[in-house]
Amino acid sequence: MGSVDSFKAKGTLEVGGQSYEIYRLAGVEGQETLPYSLKVLLENLLRTEDGANITADHIRAIGSWDENAEPATEIQFTPARVIMQDFTGVPCVVDLATMREAVADLGGDPARINPLAPAELVIDHSVIIDVFGRADAFERNVEIEYQRNRERYQFLRWGQTAFDDFKVVPPGTGIVHQVNIEHLARTVMVRDGVAYPDTCVGTDSHTTMVNGLGVLGWGVGGIEAEAAMLGQPVSMLIPRVVGFKLSGSIPVAATATDVVLTITEMLRKHGVVGKFVEFYGEGVSQVPLANRATIGNMSPEFGSTCAIFPIDEVTLDYLRLTGRSDESVALVEAYAKEQGMWLKAGPDQPEARYSEYLELDLGTVVPSIAGPKRPQDRIALTDAKESFRKVLPTYVAHDEGDAGAASSFPASDPSPQGTTDGTNGGSKPADEGDGTGRPSKKVSVTDAEGRTFEIDHGIVSIASITSCTNTSNPSVMMAAAMLAKNAVEKGLSVAPWVKTSMAPGSKVVTGYYDKAGMWPYLEKLGFHLVGYGCTTCIGNSGPLNDEISKAINDNDLAVTSVLSGNRNFEGRINPDVKMNYLASPPLVIAYALAGTMDFDFASQPLGQDTDGKDVFLDDIWPAPADVERTIAASISQEMFTEDYADVFAGDERWQSLPTPEGDTFAWDGESTYVRKPPYFDGMSMETTPVADIEGARVLAKLGDSVTTDHISPAGAIKNDSPAGKYLAEHGIERKDFNSYGSRRGNHEVMIRGTFANIRLKNLLLDGVEGGFTRDFTQGGEQTTIYDAAQSYAAAGTPLVILSGKEYGSGSSRDWAAKGTSLLGVKAVIAESYERIHRSNLIGMGVIPLQYPAGQNADSLGLDGTETFSITGITALNEGTTPKTVKVVATKESGETVEFDAVVRIDTPGEADYYRNGGILQYVLRSLVNG
Incomplete structure (x- = not known):
């Protein structure tokens, strides 16, 4: 952790007889009025100042931070x-x-x-x-x-x-x-x-x-x-x-x-x-x-x-x-x-x-939920029924639009809203009403236990206490358990169509539930322990019961889930469920008791008690003082110290797993989960000079706001997709495909899933969505992006991506860059980039280029059928980063389009990464030389 220490910040701090070396902020002018978070960054730079990547000027830039200015100064933050x-x-x-x-x-x-x-x-x-x-x-x-x-x-x-x-x-x-x-x-x-x-x-x-x-x-x-x-x-x-x-x-x-x-x-x-x-x-x-x-x-x-x-x-x-x-x-x-x-x-x-x-x-603050598809769409609980009825017709008629969909970064426009009369002008007629102004289609179901009941649009098919957001919070978790206790004691029960689950964020939750005697009440309502993990919030809700799933799909019912999570995008929670609502753990149980989103807790009873008297939510909602008293009597320091005493050891299953030994891993050539990637194949200690790009073809021409969710493999693996075919060829049955997320250790699966999002719109094709393109080695015929990339690789043809504004926005997904690189893409030309994805492209040896200000593919007359040459990249071999490179796009007619593209390699460190073929190659050479 050596530091140049230009500000003489290095000193000691004595605490309880121990002496610690620290880097004091006091010597930097302006630090007194910095926000807490920037003080943390300031200390980070003081401690890691090396005179090259982190200089005294960077440190001064934080101290003299202009809170009213737009961000312009780049710094190097070293996380602990x-x-x-x-x-x-x-x-x-x-x-x-x-x-x-x-x-x-x-x-x-x-x-x-x-x-x-x-x-x-x-x-x-x-x-x-x-x-x-x-x-x-x-x-x-x-x-x-x-x-x-x-x-x-x-x-x-x-x-x-x-x-x-x-x-x-x-x-x-x-x-x-x-x-x-x-x-x-x-x-x-x-x-x-x-x-x-x-x-x-x-x-x-x-x-x-x-x-x-x-x-x-x-x-x-x-x-x-x-x-x-x-x-x-x-x-x-x-x-x-x-x-x-x-x-x-x-x-x-x-x-x-x-x-x-x-x-x-x-x-x-x-x-x-x-x-x-x-x-x-x-x-x-x-x-x-x-x-x-x-x-x-x-x-x-x-x-x-x-x-x-x-x-x-x-x-x-x-x-x-x-x-x-x-x-x-x-x-x-x-x-x-x-x-x-x-x-x-x-x-x-x-x-x-x-x-x-x-x-x-x-x-x-008032009791609230959020949904039906974005976490920022808050609804006061008193308005929940009205809000649900307003939006339900759009889901019944498949006219809900795609704002905030699972494949999109959350948008800022309001959720689409239908009318309350059961019609909204969609392409599919709404179901007949039930006399209340809402669509209704009641379907009789007999489940595996022989129970017969009716389900309808809006039923709560999943009620799940899950996700890191709330399961770490004893006040809401204990409130949920105490509400369950009160409900059971009143004789209430959960409807048979609700899939209930309890997935705490740590074993401490189980401990305080045990000590408070709450598990029997939760289990009576079906909220048994199902696992310690993210489960429902990331789409691991598991299947609904077969009979319910069949009834939903056969009758095209718009049903709901209620979860105590943070993500509720369309298609994320469960393939059978169209509408997803975020709620506190006690409200998850309340909705499980109600059985439907078409419910007003203020005016409708959850059921009747043993005397036949109506029971409302207010009757069973635990008083906060009682919740806090129960928590105080049930949680202790010993619970944490005992549960985490040997947290890395694992149970018998973990300890009994046969484990390979040695400094290097013994790769299994038959594995479909973990394979050795080709990033370092043929690598030498000497860097290969960077080259200009000649004869490149366009793999995809994309529009604005293409997110990393569109690029990176995510979700279920379809049978007929390149990844599905690969797994089938390797003897994997459909039921064992698992997800792209679980197979991220296999680059063969992930390459095949890159640019394969079902909502991707490649403008090389007309009106086609999904991971498809035109293969110009085959006369421009339509094929999958993966198969086209393989054809281009066989022909020795480099590839480029054309895109619009905000390319790579959304989550920072590494495979959005890894997959791009492994498909053979050498350059991306976009109007603008999300910072992290731009950096990740460089980290994988792909050069990010930007159209001249005010220009884009359409204004330049590029339709994606051209052959591209990009010259001037070789200036990087001389230790300088060119501001622009020359792009020449040759159409099939021989006509050319020429422009100077801005090179978006923004720092000396990024230039080093690119010269080395990527960040991992740079680090590898540094460590071997070091």
Whole structure:
């Protein structure tokens, strides 16, 4: 951690008889009024200043930050650690394993490839709710999970033993973000005697949950995470910071979920994409840590990079409760106060300055849900029935549009709304009404247990307490359990068509439910433990019962799910379910009891008690004071220390997995889950000079706002897709295809799924959606993008992508860049880029180019049938980055279109990555030479 230390910041801090080396902020002019989050970045630069990538000018730029200016200064941020979940983490470990072999091939020591920053992976994305509503659901689901993912888990077991500073939390333990705040997060790190703020990047967008603990961190793609693990900094612009003032306190009837849905609506409306959000004001001290974590968790739903709370007494209390040592808690307090990072501003700590200001009086928050397809579309619970009826006709008539769809980044336009008379002018007539002004199609179903009942549009087919957002929060989790207890004692029951599930974020939840005696009541309503994982929120809801699924699909019913999660995009939760609503855990149970979204809790009873008296939600809603008393009597520090005492060891299943040994991984040539990627094939220590691009063809011509969800493989694998055919050819039955996410360790599957999104519109084709293009080696005939890329590769033809504005927006998906590169794409020409995807393209050896200002493919007359040459790239071989390169597009007629494309290699570090063929090759050569 050597530093040039231009500001003489290096010093010591004495805490409890221990001496720590620290880098004080006090010597940097302007630091006193910086937001907390920028103070963390400032310390990061002071500690890592090297005079080259991180200079005194960068440090001054943060100190003299102009809160009113647009971001323009690029800095190099070095996160303290990396956290991963298994879907996105497996490819990272695959790449590290491949680098070890490459080092050996280059004559180096493979053991030198190790994370230089602590890296922790939590297996939480693979459990699916196949079994539910019964006592053995958890055991059965974990058993099936191991059967499906055995190869991946063996590989991760090898990584756990082969790499230093890499740890794996086995399946059946908890959700990555809850495990992070309850155990892994340090708040203040100590390494080699140096104390500094805990910061992290994670391969999951909801890494921001740790912001609630004062830890600056956010989600990144796998390429960036790998680079961070190997000591490479993350390039970023010094951001605008939105100050969000909290005042007042949460009303009796509202929950933390209601607060976060209100904040999500406010921030999405305000516009915070690419900005930091920081909470301040007298109301902050009234917000429990679990609520802060819930708010931080939803940062991707607002669109901000982070949503952070400074350190205060609430932080310290939570660290103590969750079993952190007295020494570490004392250090957090002393360090935060020494560096001006403590929440309460004293006379020597002036108010921070912010770029923009918002304010929420917590006392104005009302019970809410969000949906039916975007987390920012908040609905006051009192308006829920009316809102549902307004939008239902559009779903019945298949006229709901695609704003906020699963394949799209959440849009800012309001949800489409139909009328209340059952008609909306759609192409398909609405069903007949039921006399209430809403479409109705009642269908009789007899289930496997012999029960006969009627289902209709709007039934709640899934009620799931799930997801990191809320399962980490004892106040809403205990409220749900106590509501279940009250319901059971009144004689209420859940409708037979509701698939119920309980997937806590850690075993601590199970512990306090046990101690409070709540499990019998939850189970009586069908909310049995199904797993410790993300489950429903990421689409692992599992199938509905066959009879219900058949009735829904045969009759084209528009049914709903209610979940305590953070994502509710169309098509994400379950293929049978069109409308998805986010709600607090107690409201999930309330809707399970109601059985339908067409319900007004204020005026309609949930059922009758044993005396035949109507029971309303208000009758069973637990008083907050009772909830807090129950929590206080049921949660203890010992629960956390016991549950996390041996968190990396795993159960008997994990420990009994046959695990390969050795510094390098023994690849199984027959595996369809984990294969050695070709990134380093034929690589030498000497870089190959970069070359101009000649004779290139267009693989896809795309429009504006093409997201990484459109590019990167995601979701289910279709039978007739190139990936499906590949798996079938390798003897995999359809039922065992699993998902692209679970097969991210196999580049053969992932290449075939790149640009294969069913909503992708390739303008080389007329009116065709999906992963198709024209193959000009075959006379321009239509084929899949993968098959065309194979034909071009056989012919030695390089490829380009043409696109419009905001190319690569959305989540930072590494495979959006990896797949692009492996398909043979050498350049992307777009009107503008999302920053992270642009950087990831360079990291995979693909050059991002930009049309001249005001120009695009259409204005230049490019239709995608041209042959392209791009010259001037070779200037990079001389150590300079050209501002522009010359593009000549030759049409079939011989006519040419010429323009100077802007080279979007924006930093010297990015130029080094490109010269080396990619970031992994750059790091590999550096480590061998180092």
